[in-house]
Amino acid sequence: MYRNDGFRELDRLESLRLLGTAAIGRIVHTRQALPAVLPVNFCLDDDGAVVLRTSAASELARAVDGTVVAFEADEVDRTARSGWSVVLTGAAEVVTDPAEHRRLARRGPRSWVAVPPRQEVFIRILPELVTGREVAGDRALHDAELGA
Amino acid sequence: MYRNDGFRELDRLESLRLLGTAAIGRIVHTRQALPAVLPVNFCLDDDGAVVLRTSAASELARAVDGTVVAFEADEVDRTARSGWSVVLTGAAEVVTDPAEHRRLARRGPRSWVAVPPRQEVFIRILPELVTGREVAGDRALHDAELGA
Known part of the structure; x- marks a missing residue:
């Protein structure tokens, strides 16, 4: 979370509630020493962990298993100039x-199509740090950014 | 870009064209040794560089100046089960x-509100690597993910 940016910080519970309403999030990790980011479908587990379903043949599971990753979701209404953004940071683990x-x-x-069960793996991202921010339509935005 | 995921790869030009249609993107970097991600408003420069406007008082400029970052934008239609995602990776530099x-x-x-000129700085992210992927509505998605 950056300071001096004029946005309202959301507490953990509020952030998790908003995160639970999002259809798509983005997993942020390191790949070959470069920052990497990938949009994925997800759901929240009872403990607030982010759960992803991926193919055993994909590289994502190997890339993130045992590392600390960030997971971001947001919703922005350009017309109303309002929106929120939540970032969850924690260890990612492939469920074995x-x-x-x-x-x-x-x-x-939920899968968009059926996947043969043997080909799927689940990744859980622990909600070690959960931050969120919101800007309302009647609030003066500092500048062009939602979050900087 | 991950393989074995059943999505159509977009070439650089197509990726930049789609990126230019997005309202919001997400800058991915490292902050205090942790992955960090922040949604921001942006525009594309003539050379395909991503341009952000931020406040001189914000921490983002200091955090990313001179480092390699990723910048992601996407558009997903849950109902049609279609969408695209573009990631641009390159050095970020504060314009001096x-x-x-x-x-x-x-x-x-464009700013959502006027910002006093002296308080603003611009960050350019060079389009060193630009990748994109698309999934069409009639294409069988491998699983719940847009990009894994």
């Missing part, structure tokens, strides 16, 4: 426990 | 040349 895998298969993020 | 500053003040990203 069979019971946990089954639980997430039942309640994890 | 007075003539360049004046040029960007004329044509840079």
Whole structure:
């Protein structure tokens, strides 16, 4: 969270509530020593962890397993000049426990199409740090940015 | 760009064209050794560089000046299950040349409200690597993700 930017900070609960309303988020990690970012579908687990479903054949799981990543979602209304942004930061882990895998298969993020169960893995991102910010339509924005 | 994910890759020109249509993008960098991500308003310069306007009082400029960052924008239609995502990666630099500053003040990203000129700085992100991906509504998505 940056200071001196004129935005209202959201507390953890409010941030998680908004995050739970988002359709798409973006996972931020490091790939080959460069910053990398990828939009993904997701859901929130009971403990506030972000859950992603990915293919066992994709590289994402290998890239983020055991590392600290950030996960961002936002919603911006250009016309009303209002919006919010939430960032969750924490360790990402590929779920290897069979019971946990089954639980997430039942309640994890919905697929847009069916995926053969053997090809899917789940990634959980622990909600170690959750920050959010909001700007309302009647608030004077400092400048062109939502968040800087 | 990850392989084995079933999405159509976009070439540089197509990616830059889509990026130019986005209202909001997200700058991805490192802050205190952690991945950080911030949604911002932006515009594209003639050479494809991303231009941000920020306050001299904000921490963003100091955090990213001289570092390699990623900049992401996307547009997803949940109902149609279609969308695109573009990531630009390159060095970020705070514009210090007075003539360049004046040029960007004329044509840079529009502010939502007026900002006193002395309080603003511009950040340019060079388009060293530009990648994009698209999924169409009639294409079978591998799973719940837009990009993994």
